[in-house]
Amino acid sequence: MKAMLLESFGNGHDFVQGDVPVPCPGPGELLLKVAASSFNPIDNKIAVLGGQLGFAPSLPHILGMDVSGEVVEVGPGRSRFKPGDRVFGCAGGLTGIPGALAEYMTVDERLVARAPQTMALADAAAIPLVAITAWLGLSSRAGIRAGETLLVQGGAGGVGHMAVQLGVHAGAEVHATVSSDLKGAVVEALGAVPIDYTQTSVDQYVADATGGDGFHVVFDTVGGVSLDNSFLAARREGRVITTVARSSHDLSPMHARSLSLHVVFMLLPLITGEGRSAYGEILAEVANLVDRDRLAVLLDEARFPYTEIAAAHRYWEAGKALGKIVIDVAP
Structure with missing residues (x-):
């Protein structure tokens, strides 16, 4: 062949x-x-x-x-x-x-x-890799529930746009960060509220979306500064999911909010069997x-x-x- x-x-x-x-x-x-x-x-x-x-x-x-x-x-x-x-x-x-x-x-x-x-x-x-990753994060790890607030970092990306839809399907109120009007239109069409993170600070969009309480669940698909921002965007005792954790981070904000952090490495079953x-x-x-x-x-x-x-x-x-x-x- x-x-x-x-x-x-x-x-x-x-x-x-x-x-x-x-x-x-x-x-x-x-x-x-x-x-x-x-x-x-x-x-x-x-x-x-x-x-x-x-x-x-x-x-x-x-x-x-x-x-x-x-x-x-x-x-x-x-x-x-x-x-x-x-x-x-x-x-x-x-x-x-x-x-x-x-x-x-x-x-x-x-x-x-x-x-x-x-x-x-x-x-x-x-579909497979991105859908399985989003499913593992929201269902298996975070246990997203109807009525909760969900922030997806990178909502128009491969895993991100799947997470947006699965969050909407679960009955959550979904918000998603984007970097352009076009990407904002994508996540809006999928049922989420777009947040242009290049124009809006974390404190501002947390205040606008949750009245300052923070999100029940934050799904980070970007890593780096985005994961740091996810700790700041989550509410007390909230859940943060990330697919990109191969970096060093200050966990003080996570500790101060008593957050739980869930890492999704979707390839692990392929590697280990x-x-x-x-x-x-x-x-x-x-x-x-x-x-x-x-x-x-x-x-x-x-x-x-x-x-x-x-x-x-x-x-x-x-x-x-x-x-x-x-x-x-x-x-």
């Missing part, structure tokens, strides 16, 4: 198309004919940082964490899937697991679910929400064939993307 192989790490990382054997599914695995993958910032971090990350693969390697496709073969043993099923998941592209930038891919069936029926199969590849079944279960719920018109994915206007994955990386690095970038594999 044809596959795009990452051959070097660093700012000049390079992909080449090569011929590799079609993988054979083992027990508990599925062989998929890949429809599409999607670009995630972590793909770029792996390509640029390489060995600085503990979960970077050995080269050459097939990247592409998100996948959608059709089951063509089921591995030995019982399975809840059969050939012809359309599925989606976040199932490879790191450590020793080949990813979706190839014509075929084997996946651990615990990591996938049947794809939404109301959208194109290729577009469904834009533990807890994978939860991801398939989450995606089944996500597909149901999509089919009921309760959840949508924002797609960037640009999409790339998998043979042009290097161009997709350059496009994202230039800051041009608004929404998930679909990487088409099937013709």
Whole structure:
């Protein structure tokens, strides 16, 4: 089969198309004919940082964490899937697991679910990583409840726009920080109140949105100063979630408010092999929400064939993307 192989790490990382054997599914695995993958910032971090990350693969390697496709073969043993099923998941592209930038891919069936029926199969590849991350943060970690206030830092981003929608679905009053009118229009269309953080201080938007009490839950998808601001924006005994905690922070504001901090490292089950079944279960719920018109994915206007994955990386690095970038594999 044809596959795009990452051959070097660093700012000049390079992909080449090569011929590799079609993988054979083992027990508990599925062989998929890949429809599409999607670009995630972590793909770029792996390509640029390489060995600085503990979960970077050995080269050459097939990247592409998100996948959608059709089951063509089921591995030995019982399975809840059969050939012809359309599925989606976040199932490879790191450590020793080949990813979706190839014509075929084997996946651990615990990591996938049947794809939404109301959208194109290729577009469904834009959902898994960001939806699972948002779900873990709001449901599994913070336990968001109806009537609570939620602030999403970076509300128009990949994880951010999913968190906005899941918060609205849970019955929370959702606010989201943005950096432009266009991004503000995105989060407003999804049911949240936009906050231009470039024009409004933390104290001001906390006062405007909560009367100075602070938010019950703050979901930080940005990191750095944004996480520091999240501690300031949360109410006493509130919950802060972050997906970006690889940095040093002053925890005094967190201590003063008796906050709880929850870190979501979504890739951990892929790395360790533990807890994978939860991801398939989450995606089944996500597909149901999509089919009921309760959840949508924002797609960037640009999409790339998998043979042009290097161009997709350059496009994202230039800051041009608004929404998930679909990487088409099937013709």
